[in-house]
Amino acid sequence: MGTAAGGLSYEVLVVDGQPIPGRPAPDGSPAMWSPTSATLICGEKSAVLVDGLTTKEHASALVEWIDGRGLELQAIYVTHGHGDHFFGLGPLVARHPDVAVVALPEVVEHMREQASPEIYDKLWGPLFGDQIPEEIVSAAPLTGDRIDLEGHSLIVHRGGHSDRSDTTFLHVPELDLVVAGDIVYNGVFPFTLDTDRASRDEWREALDRIAACRPTHVVAGHKAPGADDDHRHVAETRKFLDDFDAALDSGASAEEIFDSLVTTHDGRLNRTALWAGVFVHTRSRDEAAAAI
Ligand SMILES: [Zn+2]
Structure with missing residues (x-):
């Protein structure tokens, strides 16, 4: 998988979604965590990893995958502060003790919060019990907006709020590639639980910023195993957000909205992620209406 240009190439590791404790969606779909990706930007001798998965099993897969490339792991860039994209890094960092783990300063702060007892224990x-590696890595604040890989620039862009605050993406101009973190969802229902109207507008602006880079390839932080990395997934994520807001505006019940979005976005994985967002946002809508 991936393309090569000027000595650079990229590869993507995708791990399957997995069952988690929680209530099923209205159609009986069991509670799941979404399939998640990690992207390796490869130079001739060194590589930069973008994001690092979640569990011990993921961590082993990551170590084996990178060992198989025979490249020196120079840096790991974390796109945003959600634990499922960096809790799996411990064993990899233990194996590559000189690797620089970096993120923007605000993301470093979120990573710290995610590992704190207040958030981790709650x-x-x-969700994952003892499946998460004991050693949770922290990142150093990235100075500037570039990571250099053998003279090639990997450029960090701020995306603001997408499925959480302070998300970012990495643009690799020479590969016509954007590694999108959670700004783009590919074949998976976007996680809207932690959004509101204003932040979903911010999410659309983040999608515009990715589109402005005119990438050919866009790797989503959550993508269906086997899915391509075509740039159309940027527009498809926007279409989902538009349909989600229109459905909330329709005044339909939570179950009706769920059914309509499952039908319109047939084929996206993880219906419990959809249900969580629909449930929370219809409840807040109904409460707001009752308060008028
Ligand atoms: Zn995520």
Whole structure:
């Protein structure tokens, strides 16, 4: 997988979604965590990894995948502060002790929060139990907006709020590639639980910023195994957000909205991620209406 240009290439590792504790969606779909990706930008001798998966099993897959490339792991860039994109890095960093783990300063702060007892014990522990590696890595704040890989620039862009605050993406101009983190969802229902109207507009602006880079290839942080990395997934993520807002505006019940979005976006994985967003946002809508 991936393309090569001027000595650079990229490859993507995707791990399957997995069951998590939680209530099923209205159609009986069991609670799941979405399939998740990690991207390796490869030079001739060195490589930069973007994001690092979640569990011990993922961590082993990541170590084996990178070992198989025979490249020196120079840096790991974390696109945003959601634990599922960096909790799996511990064993990889132990194997490559000189690797620089970097993120923008605001993301470093979010990573710290995710690993704190307040958030880890309330959210991640109950979801994944002892599946998460014991050693949780932290990142150093990236100075500037570039990572150099053998003279090639990998450019960091701020995307603002997408499925959480302070998300970013990495543009590799020589590969016509954007590694999008959670700004783009590919074949997976976008996670809207932590959004509101204003932040979903910010999310659309982030999609515009990715489109402005005119990438051919866009790797989504959550992508269906086997899915391509075509840039159309940027527009398809926007279409989902538009349909989601229109459905909320329709005044339909949570179950009706869920059914309509499952039909319109047939084929996206993880219906419980869809249901969580629909449930929370219809409840807040109904509460707001009742308060008038
Ligand atoms: Zn994520």
